[in-house]
Amino acid sequence: MKKFVLLPVFFLSVMAYGQQVITGRVTDRQGEALVGATIVEKNTNNGTTTNATGQYQITTRSASPVxxxxxxxxxxxxxxxxxQTPLNATLEEANTLTQVNVVGSRNLNRSVTDSPSPIDLIDIREVTSKTGQLDLNQLLQFAAPSFxxxxxxxxxxxxxxxxxxLRGLGPDQTLVLINGKRRHQSSLVNLFGTRGRGNTGTDLNAISAAAIERIEILRDGASAQYGSDAIAGVINIVLKSNVNEFTGNVNYGMYQAKYRFDDKKFDGANVNVNANYGWRIGREGFVNLTADYNFRDHTQRANVPTDIARRQxxxxxxQNTSFYVNSAIPVSANAQIYAFGGLNLRRGDAYAWTRFADSDRNIPSIYPNGFDPIISSNIVDGSFAAGIRGLWKGWNVDLGNVFGSNRFHYTVNNTLNTSLGANSPTSFDAGGFQLQQNVTGLHFTRNFKNTLQGLNIAxxxxxxxxxxxxxAGEEASYRNYDPTKPGGSQGFPGYQPGDVINKGRTNLGVYVDTEADITNAFMLGAAVRFENYSDFGSTLNGKLSTRLRLSDKFTLRATASTGFRAPSLAQIYFNSTFTNFVNGQPVEVLLARNNSAVTQKLGIPSLKQETSRNLSVGFTGRLASNFTVTVDGYLVNVKDRVVLTGAFTNDDPDIGADxxxxRVGQAQFFTNAVSTTTRGLDVILAHSAALGRGRLNTTLAANFNRLTVDEVKTNDRLRGKEDTYFDLRERxxxxxxxxxxxxxLTLDYGLDRWTIVARAIRFGQVELANxxxxxxxxxxxFLDVYTPRITTDLSVGYRLTNQVRLTLGGTNIFNVYPNLHDPTLTESGGAWDPVQMGSNGAFWYAKLNLRF
Structure with missing residues (x-):
């Protein structure tokens, strides 16, 4: 028996051999502390970051640590x-070829803490190793309060x-960049659900988290700096560039079901496997590759009697498969070529509303018990960027091109076309859509260090x-062969030849962006951007920013800007006929494109750009050597916002005959219908302190946000129909x-080989109209109220060796759900709409991180 007791003691003794507690400080050449600098023990998963004074502490594991x-x-x-201890480090500024801009400033010497705009800097390695989320959207949902x-x-x-x-605005009002280059949007326009209704957006889940070094979130309007879509802010994704290092992750988890009509307690298995490696090319070049596979299964939260709304x-x-590459190769002492991009392949199966056995949309000889149509997707998302950057007569020059494409192809399975009778197929090709984007840019940046206290011009x-x-899809997916019966594939009618479109446009943008350090404490910045669109004209926008350092411990900052967002091509040209369910009853709905006969009959004008006015005021403070606070208030007014209208019915005196x-019961369309005002406050408190032999990092991050609809605008023909044009549900x-x-609130405690992370998130109350x-x-x-909820996450990590780390944990460990509501009245047809933290409940997981 003693042998079995002594074995783990011997094992732990070996693991502890060579441990050293190293402390120190990280600064720049001027002796200024570098807050949030990363310190990693080479060839291990062991790492830490500096606190508000640049101090760090790390317990090394190697016999000869570096x-x-x-x-x-x-x-x-x-x-x-x-x-050595203390072991201090002085870091040199990177040369212009290897620097990557921090979003929000084109000054290569500007750091995150020195920015006049609020910026979240998220270290993906830290987040992914300590939390249970696997895809990028969910990682950011729980890491950034304003997201x-x-x-x-x-x-x-x-x-x-x-x-x-971002900040409660539309998905298409946030600009996404990769390595500082504009990312293409998804070809999908959101028609249902509680978020992004009537909007397009960027598919962040097409980007593998394993390929990312860090994410920068600029919480400020930036159209004058980066162009259209940056009304709410900018998300810049920086890809990995490390070399001679392999990192891999194996993750598995399942949801704990609280509400199901059967006895199954766990479902929704999630599996993720990824690998990343980089090679050195010459002295300064590199190629970094990532492969990622992510699978998540259905969850079942239909907990109501099966004769009401939905069985699924x-x-x-x-199933998500991604491949990403990032590379840069010097071609001379002053120039390098770069290339990066990726391919994401996704297949999805989603259940539509149930067609019950006695429904007139069912054929009992095919489905005696009714059926649950499955809407399947085949999404191909790819992008590739290449260019050359270097020094030319004192200027940093970047000439590059980036191409992106998103293709979304539908099939409908486990379905039928009722009008074909008992001979109907049960699977259909329903067609789809595609968006392509190509951007060519030429950028110049120069810092004049001897002008004032520093002048940057870009x-x-x-x-x-x-x-x-x-x-279009195949004919049987959309055609009605018997006018006495519903036609098309049930669950999702295919796109018809009349829906087919192939439209393009071009845009030319020119900008100037300047920052001047008037003194060491006072900075002023100004940017102006002119853009011309081939389909709706020109726009001119500007931005002013300032930062005043009152002391080493307190800094004020503020920005004011105008912004714009051009309506997406999908919002202008999308056209479809689909089935909606109102009070559980199917209704055929026409979504008419902006220049259709229906919209022209109603006098709906052509879509125009959204415009905005943004104001942000805040401060950063260091209340103690290990305690920092940032507070930023913001005001965003958006005029002529593009929204999806309410449904006009076929008994309407103006549109009913059409x-x-x-043969449709309702019609909707896109229009510049409303103006909105968003007021908010971002607060971040961070504290770091030794606790026993370990270190406790505490962060409290909060976003308070209120959006109001200021005005609903109709034309003369529709005056008095504001409640239909933009009804309470749409509002x-x-x-x-x-x-x-x-x-x-996040508590992150590290002790020797152990890491314990506890997090509590409070989601405020949400109201929807049913x-x-x-x-x-x-x-x-008529109101479904989702009262505030608090979810709790807990994870425990242990380094099995210097190269292997195991983490066990759970998110929403107390299995909290939103309020239950009547499924026949909700938009989703379930007991909850997609609000707050979602409706899947607790998620339990294990993660194995490898680093060699």
Whole structure:
């Protein structure tokens, strides 16, 4: 028996051999502390970051440890420990060829903490190793308070591409960059669900988290700096560039079901396997490759009697496979060529509303018990960027091109076309759509260190070409062969030849962006951008920014800007006929494109750009050597916002006859219908302190957000129909783009080989209007109220060796759900709409991280 007791003691003794507690400080050449610098023990998973004074503490594991120090905008430095403590590091600024801009500033010498705009810097390695989320949207949902994304169900294409918002604005009002280059959007326009209704957006889940070094979130309007879509802010994704190091992850988890109509307690298995490796090319070049596979299974949250709404309600089944590359190769002492990009292949299966056995949309000889149509997706998303950058007569020059494409192809399975009778197929090709984008840019940047206390000038131009296509499905997916019966594939009618479109446009943008350090404490910045679109004209926008350092411990910052967003090609040209369910009853709905006969009959004008005014005021403070605080308030007014209207019915005196001729019960369209105002506050408190032999890092991050609809604009023909044009349900969908508050408290404790992370997130109350709003009965409850909820996450990690780390944990460990509501009245047809933290419940997982 003693042998079995002594074995683990011997094992732990061996593991502890060579441990050293190393402390020190990381600074720049001027002796300024580098806050948040990363320190990693080479060839291990062992790492830490500096606190508010640049101090760090790390317990090494190797017999001869080497520490690697890195910070954005500075050269990576490796220092052998050799028994030294304290071990201080002074980092040199990176040369212009290896620097990567921090989003929000084109000054290569500007750090995150020195920016006049609020920026979140998220180290993906730290986040992915300590949390249970696997895809990028969910990682950001729980890491950044101003970011919100929920999985949808029963929402057609949005089940396969999660819409996301920043500061409660639309998914298409946030610009996404990769390595500072504009990322293409998804070809999908969201038609259902509570988030992103009527919007397009960028599919962040097409980007593998394993390929990412860090994510920079600029929480500020930036159209004058980066162009269209940057009304709410900018997300810049920086790909990995490390070399001679292998990292891999194996992750597995399942949801704990609280609400199901059967006895199954766990479902929705999630599996993720990824690998990353980089090779050195010459002295300064590199090629870094990533492969990633992610599978998640259906969840089942249909907990109501099966004769009410849906027998299948929950997450869709998704298979995601990604390949990414990032590279840069010097061609001379002053120039390098670069290339990066990736390919994402996704297949999804999502359940539509149930067609019960006695439904007139069922054929009992094919489905005696009714059927649950499955909307399947085949999404191919790819991008590739290449260019050359270097020094020319004192200027940093970057000439590059990036091409991106997103193709979304539908099939409908486990279905039928009722009008074909008993001979109907049960699977159909339903067609789809595609968006392509090509951007060519030429950028110049120069820092004049001897002018004032530093003057940075940047200017450049971008030419963007976009193309949007809709392609038809097979005839049986959309045709009605018997006018007495519903036609088309049930669950999702295919796109018809009349829907087919192939339209493009071009855009030319020119900008100037300057920053001047008037004194060491006072900075002023100004940017102006002119853009011309081939389809709707020109726009001119500007931005002013300032930062005043009152002391070493307190800094004020503020920005004011105008912004714009051109309506997407999908919003202009999308056209479809689909089936919606109102109070559980199917209704054929026509979504008419902007220049269709229906919209022209109603006098709906052509879509125009959204415009915005943004104001941000805040401060950063250091209350103690290990305690920092940032507070930023913001005001965003958006005029002529593009939204999806409410449904006009076929008994309407103005449009009814046209709808009856088209055999549809309702019609909707896109229009610049509303103006909104968003007021908010971001607060981040960070504290770091020794606790026993370990270190406790505490972060409290909160976003408080309130969006109001200021004005609903109709034309003369529709005056008095504002309640249909933009009804209460549509208003509530826009207002519910984010909960009015999200507060995140994270405790991260490291002790020797152990890491323990506890996190509590409070989601504020959300209100939606249900289908009772159309009944006209004031005694009926037409509001679904989702009261505040708190979710709790816990993870425990242990380094089995210097190269292997195991983490066990759970998210939402107390299995908290939103309020239950009547499934026949919700948008989703389930007991919950996709709000707050979602409706899957607790998620339990294990993660194995490898680093060699």
């Amino acid at each position: 520490l690697v120090f890195s910070y954005v905008g500075f050269q990576r430095t490796e220092i052998p420990v050799n028994g 919100n994304s929920n999985r949808q169900t029963g929402s057609d294409g949005a089940d396969h591409v999660d819409p996301a918002t 309600y929950g997450d869709p089944k998704i 200017f450049g131009s971008e030419f963007r070409a976009e193309r949007y296509l809709i392609f 709808l009856q001729a088209l 509530k969908f826009v207002e519910a783009s984010a909960p009015p508050s999200k507060i995140n 289908y009772n709003v159309y009944e006209g009965d004031p005694t009926l409850n």
